[in-house]
Amino acid sequence: MTRFHRANAKSFSDANIIVMGVPDESRSHATRKGTSTAPDTIRAASDESEFFVRDGKLIPTVPMRGTLEGKRIFDAGNVQRNAVYEQARKIVEAGKTPVTLGGDHSLTTDILKAAGSGRKLSLLYFDAHPDFVSSARNYYGSVLTDSADYVDYKKSMLVGTRAAEPEEIENAKKAGLAMVTPIDITDLGVHKVAEMIREKVAGSRVYISVDLDCVDPAFAPGVSVPSPGGITVADLLYLLTSTISSCDVIGFDIVELSPDYDADGRTANLAARILTECIACLKKSPS
Amino acid sequence: MTRFHRANAKSFSDANIIVMGVPDESRSHATRKGTSTAPDTIRAASDESEFFVRDGKLIPTVPMRGTLEGKRIFDAGNVQRNAVYEQARKIVEAGKTPVTLGGDHSLTTDILKAAGSGRKLSLLYFDAHPDFVSSARNYYGSVLTDSADYVDYKKSMLVGTRAAEPEEIENAKKAGLAMVTPIDITDLGVHKVAEMIREKVAGSRVYISVDLDCVDPAFAPGVSVPSPGGITVADLLYLLTSTISSCDVIGFDIVELSPDYDADGRTANLAARILTECIACLKKSPS
Amino acid sequence: MTRFHRANAKSFSDANIIVMGVPDESRSHATRKGTSTAPDTIRAASDESEFFVRDGKLIPTVPMRGTLEGKRIFDAGNVQRNAVYEQARKIVEAGKTPVTLGGDHSLTTDILKAAGSGRKLSLLYFDAHPDFVSSARNYYGSVLTDSADYVDYKKSMLVGTRAAEPEEIENAKKAGLAMVTPIDITDLGVHKVAEMIREKVAGSRVYISVDLDCVDPAFAPGVSVPSPGGITVADLLYLLTSTISSCDVIGFDIVELSPDYDADGRTANLAARILTECIACLKKSPS
Amino acid sequence: MTRFHRANAKSFSDANIIVMGVPDESRSHATRKGTSTAPDTIRAASDESEFFVRDGKLIPTVPMRGTLEGKRIFDAGNVQRNAVYEQARKIVEAGKTPVTLGGDHSLTTDILKAAGSGRKLSLLYFDAHPDFVSSARNYYGSVLTDSADYVDYKKSMLVGTRAAEPEEIENAKKAGLAMVTPIDITDLGVHKVAEMIREKVAGSRVYISVDLDCVDPAFAPGVSVPSPGGITVADLLYLLTSTISSCDVIGFDIVELSPDYDADGRTANLAARILTECIACLKKSPS
Amino acid sequence: MTRFHRANAKSFSDANIIVMGVPDESRSHATRKGTSTAPDTIRAASDESEFFVRDGKLIPTVPMRGTLEGKRIFDAGNVQRNAVYEQARKIVEAGKTPVTLGGDHSLTTDILKAAGSGRKLSLLYFDAHPDFVSSARNYYGSVLTDSADYVDYKKSMLVGTRAAEPEEIENAKKAGLAMVTPIDITDLGVHKVAEMIREKVAGSRVYISVDLDCVDPAFAPGVSVPSPGGITVADLLYLLTSTISSCDVIGFDIVELSPDYDADGRTANLAARILTECIACLKKSPS
Amino acid sequence: MTRFHRANAKSFSDANIIVMGVPDESRSHATRKGTSTAPDTIRAASDESEFFVRDGKLIPTVPMRGTLEGKRIFDAGNVQRNAVYEQARKIVEAGKTPVTLGGDHSLTTDILKAAGSGRKLSLLYFDAHPDFVSSARNYYGSVLTDSADYVDYKKSMLVGTRAAEPEEIENAKKAGLAMVTPIDITDLGVHKVAEMIREKVAGSRVYISVDLDCVDPAFAPGVSVPSPGGITVADLLYLLTSTISSCDVIGFDIVELSPDYDADGRTANLAARILTECIACLKKSPS
Numbered sequence A, B, C, D, E, F: 001m002t003r004f005h006r007a008n009a010k011s012f013s014d015a016n017i018i019v020m021g022v023p024d025e026s027r028s029h030a031t032r033k034g035t036s037t038a039p040d041t042i043r044a045a046s047d048e049s050e051f052f053v054r055d056g057k058l059i060p061t062v063p064m065r066g067t068l069e070g071k072r073i074f075d076a077g078n079v080q081r082n083a084v085y086e087q088a089r090k091i092v093e094a095g096k097t098p099v100t101l102g103g104d105h106s107l108t109t110d111i112l113k114a115a116g117s118g119r120k121l122s123l124l125y126f127d128a129h130p131d132f133v134s135s136a137r138n139y140y141g142s143v144l145t146d147s148a149d150y151v152d153y154k155k156s157m158l159v160g161t162r163a164a165e166p167e168e169i170e171n172a173k174k175a176g177l178a179m180v181t182p183i184d185i186t187d188l189g190v191h192k193v194a195e196m197i198r199e200k201v202a203g204s205r206v207y208i209s210v211d212l213d214c215v216d217p218a219f220a221p222g223v224s225v226p227s228p229g230g231i232t233v234a235d236l237l238y239l240l241t242s243t244i245s246s247c248d249v250i251g252f253d254i255v256e257l258s259p260d261y262d263a264d265g266r267t268a269n270l271a272a273r274i275l276t277e278c279i280a281c282l283k284k285s286p287s
């Protein structure tokens, strides 16, 4: 099995951060296939692009912000699609932080159900798409609809949105769910957007979902449903690290990598980098 | 008795926001006297500068951000210096928000003691001075020292600081208390500073204390201990309203107005304006 | 008679810019009196603060942006309050640009009526107050209401607003009239606000009215109805000069100076400076 | 024939916006060929990347700013290179807005000739190159020279320029034509640049030409003459949408897509996105 | 004699920074008199506004940036106007840094002559006025003209300029001397201006002259020739401290305080604060 | 031999800027090979992407900032790896500016040794990696360690760093070497970073080394050791041109291009563009 080389804990019980993969794309409608191979591709990309080998020693690179010191990370391997909820519940109930690698975006619904523990969460959803379709259900395009019982829409935000269907816009408006497009981010600047995010989620437990298609295809060509006009990697990393450093983030996922359409591992390496930078900014244990 | 005309509640029990004055300067060392007359001066300034009279009707102006609708404000009048703690405790225990008009800055210690209810608070301290002296105690220059049991220094911030004694700098460093000078605010920009504040106090209950000397003497000549090089009123109002709108603010005070040194009511009017804008951004009831 | 020393044209017919004073405060309700002495005070302030005398020669200072070269300015002196409309109509029909010094703000209504020539204008209204009262009429607080026939509200903007009555807010909302407070200007930054202004007035003929109370009392203590929390002079000058340089501005006025409450001529000198900088950015002839 | 799926009008007369393609590269000197296939490639890209299919229904995505509601768009198909002027004249005379898909950049000259209707236009030219060669004529590198009779250079601007010949720089200087490089945009920030554009074109009718090589090759690899150091897609979309929303834009074109050099449709999808976002910000009918 | 309380060195030879006063206004043409009393007023203001007294001990405040540790400051008292050059030469030849308190601005000419040691200096001139008159000489309005032999105009800059005579503008243009107005500073932002300053003086020895009239009269009412529309104190302090921290600054002066026109010591306190913050950012010994 | 077409000098002695290539990758540990072919690839890319051919004439494009006029450039061809120090010394001793095209990054050590002429230099190191390994030596990963005798770390800066080993972070900390990550650049903005650079190197002679992996792989896929999360080309070009225009830059290099992994010449064209823009901003002769 491919292993996440940043994982430094021997066992589930020894860790405070649990990484798992969901090698499944059964609830995707995309014409581009292959996201089921993503979890292992990201692990391998981390191995390759975030470590140097010298004199037979494996040397890790250091994250830009935050730290990996004191973080005990366990890679729980891959789980079946229908076991996602149970596994996430186990992680959350053990007081640990779930970090999930998709797979298609539908898995987020199951994590949210497990992570909320009965209380609604704030959701930060970095995605070109709102995934708020209601005319179809239980697939990668209806995550927000399917998660209605677990998410406090008024304390949540869509970031990087730029390819929404009319019914999604209407659903977001009705739900009071805020949306920030890439043009908005250019207009407002990252500090203002970071401020808006914090204001929005203030006082809540926060879950972050990163659909890699939120960034521009120039930076992330290997995704299931690419959309032009995306945000830059620098803006994404700033928003993620500053939010995780200062808000009560209880878990996150990275989804929709489609390795077959990647250019020279660029998107996979980016996924691995997001994974590391986000873990480095997490608190040691969730609240 | 001068009354705060924004006060719209008939009784203490009917209100969720309680305004009180502390007409006392016994713990000030300033050569400029007169801050004991400030509470009533601020009430009168609000009456004069925030209301228009037309056809015998008193017409209030509307705050720039937030709203006064749904806020039930009671003016509990003035209290003796030695009754501050008791009165504040009564307000907090009744689940109401204390808003206090000084008087010298020492009163903040008593409010913090009452407001924390046993748990340490985040403190945002807008002041030209750190008020963190430890070689003297129980006066307007040792508020931070005297409040050690009620404040989580690491989740607090001094804003607008520019006239600190060496021992205050040292005390702040030891305590891990962050400090942002007016030059820093110019350097970083208000959005970044607002972001830093929110990051600092994330997850905590927050108390805000506004020493009017934080702004430049051009805007606030009527204070006990003026210091050149202060922040602008626009920056202050932005930082206050954006913080109160998004953080869990449980009370605030406005202190150190010295009416005898004012120019044409400029500082008193400003105090009244800060009072209104802050109340307008408060949540309806404290958490 | 006090003369505006920048006036370099011999006669009305020789000029393309006509300055006139309106020494009248009969439609003011302010408790602070004296704005009827303002036109001559501004002329004298220009003389004193914008010219140097050396070896018996009067040497003018040069504006920061734009130029006075090619501008032919005639000072038509003071006019009676009830002659304002006629005088303004004469200026506009002769293809010249009216520049008016108040006096109370009510004069703007008469200028707008004359300047529009039957077509509605865009109005940029720099003022702490919206002056959009409708429960009283024909005074300095109802300029926007009284000018309904001459102003296209949807292409106009209130700038620096911070002391509005509830009915004014409602009237603005109904009319689709945009409003930018001083906190908004700090939040958005001047470039974004300048952009919003230009977007708003695009394609229209624009009239600008500057109530000196739009800036903070620190910069302009000598006004009829001061209000704390105003914009800075630097922001005002940037917004005025950049707008006049790029939009189709057909006239402007400067009103509400109250010399009796001034501090050492600070507000009068500022009025003179605004007058010069705005004239310097005007086109040679109105469109 | 490939059809632009956003086209919702049944006939030319029924529409206010007319899209046409110019599948011609006869006046290009580029070594990279293929721009004659671009119009249909962009139509297909729009179909594929801006629509979702679900349950047999075609569902359009919603633009980020502006709206498509009330826009009646007719796709007039492709026209021969020598019919461009006539077709554009027909569109303009019918009071409709021409939107043209190149083809090589030379077509812009014919549109400008038709669109001006005898009065010179403001031209915003987003291009890595000034296309202001005068030592050769009537090709994709001499658009500005060839359009001298139709363009008011002093009210026009080159944006994103970074690969100019010496004679082009000289021609621009002589003509008083402003130029903003990608380094300038980074230096000035997008709000300032948007402000400069509006200032430049104030009061004029504006035509916008988008050579896709204005953005960096990372975002648009599939162009005829790529040049490193381009602007970001986010900056381009901000500048286009904010300008179209607020200025009197009477038409635009998108040119120089070279599909053979594209990477996985990235540039074609971007072209389609620019097309949609620009149409959404157009006024309903040209002035 | 009034003494600068920050002065901690016993003797001239013991110090690396020498403060001197020039109580002379004989070369001023201002109608406002009194700048000859400024040096002692600034010393007294520093004593009063920058020190606290507690339990009989004098406690200094700490500068915002830089440090006073390791700085050995000697107050050489006041010198006659005609001894300025000699005294400055003595300081410079001893390898020490001259810090001078005016007095009228003409003294700067003598310091520049002494400080250059035969090589031309970069001059940063913070002033509402260019002081570049050439039709009169040897007075406070011709400093730049009189210093032609000591200043490299092309590597110098006027900052805060807003009240220039036509001949001064012409002289500056001819000399290649850059000028940044307060509107420019608002337009460009402080970081860009700081960058431009550093670029301008790169590689040169720099002298800084601060005419207190560079800031707005709201912040500095007590100056000889006030001019509306000035920069803010925050911008001034940022530009001074960032420049001194990073460039090769070999001396500075603070001039034109007119105590008789001050409001409650505001300008004098500001002068003292500028003095301290600038000294704190100086290198220990000049290069 | 491939020639750099910008080279306009006939001989070494005739030139003030000397370009040389180092076609060597013997001290690289990268798994991606091919950087030894980079010097000629960059020359060819410049020829192709920075020149137009028309009517048999070769027409150069003009740089965005700075100028090539008066620059006399000689292309000294390629040198063996072990001759780099000698060749660089010859250039420097002749008072000329060395511009070097790698090859692996280790060559920088030899240039620094030659260029310092015995005095330590300021080094600006644009690189995803610190290249400050000390557990191995004399390779592309230990440039900073190997150059300890030639570089004043405290006056140097790493820019764009994001893939550092723990020992590199430690070495940088110990040495007092500043580091700015891509997230920092997004956070601080380019003007602040440019200011920090100038502050850091003030008064020193500066050498700049550009490892192409500093920019994001979207812009520069063709490098030996790509790392996600890089800076944008626009930010790089702004920082390079503004620094070279204002600091005492005595030479620079561009390294680590790996043509085999490039996409359609994108990285090579970028290298050529960096080369031209940097030369255009150089002073005519080094100090």
Ligand SMILES: [Mn+2]
Binding pocket: A105, A127, A129, A131, A140, A211, A256
């Ligand atoms: Mn998704």
Ligand SMILES: [Mn+2]
Binding pocket: A127, A128, A129, A211, A213, A214, A225, A256
């Ligand atoms: Mn998506």
Ligand SMILES: [Mn+2]
Binding pocket: B127, B128, B129, B211, B213, B214, B225, B256
């Ligand atoms: Mn204080």
Ligand SMILES: [Mn+2]
Binding pocket: B105, B127, B129, B131, B140, B211, B256
């Ligand atoms: Mn205090």
Ligand SMILES: [Mn+2]
Binding pocket: C105, C127, C129, C131, C140, C211, C256
């Ligand atoms: Mn008014």
Ligand SMILES: [Mn+2]
Binding pocket: C127, C128, C129, C211, C213, C214, C225, C256
């Ligand atoms: Mn008003």
Ligand SMILES: [Mn+2]
Binding pocket: D105, D127, D129, D131, D140, D211, D256
């Ligand atoms: Mn073109």
Ligand SMILES: [Mn+2]
Binding pocket: D127, D128, D129, D211, D213, D214, D225, D256
């Ligand atoms: Mn082009």
Ligand SMILES: [Mn+2]
Binding pocket: E105, E127, E129, E131, E140, E211, E256
């Ligand atoms: Mn002066």
Ligand SMILES: [Mn+2]
Binding pocket: E127, E128, E129, E211, E213, E214, E225, E256
């Ligand atoms: Mn002056």
Ligand SMILES: [Mn+2]
Binding pocket: F127, F128, F129, F211, F213, F214, F225, F256
């Ligand atoms: Mn590298």
Ligand SMILES: [Mn+2]
Binding pocket: F105, F127, F129, F131, F140, F211, F256
């Ligand atoms: Mn390297």
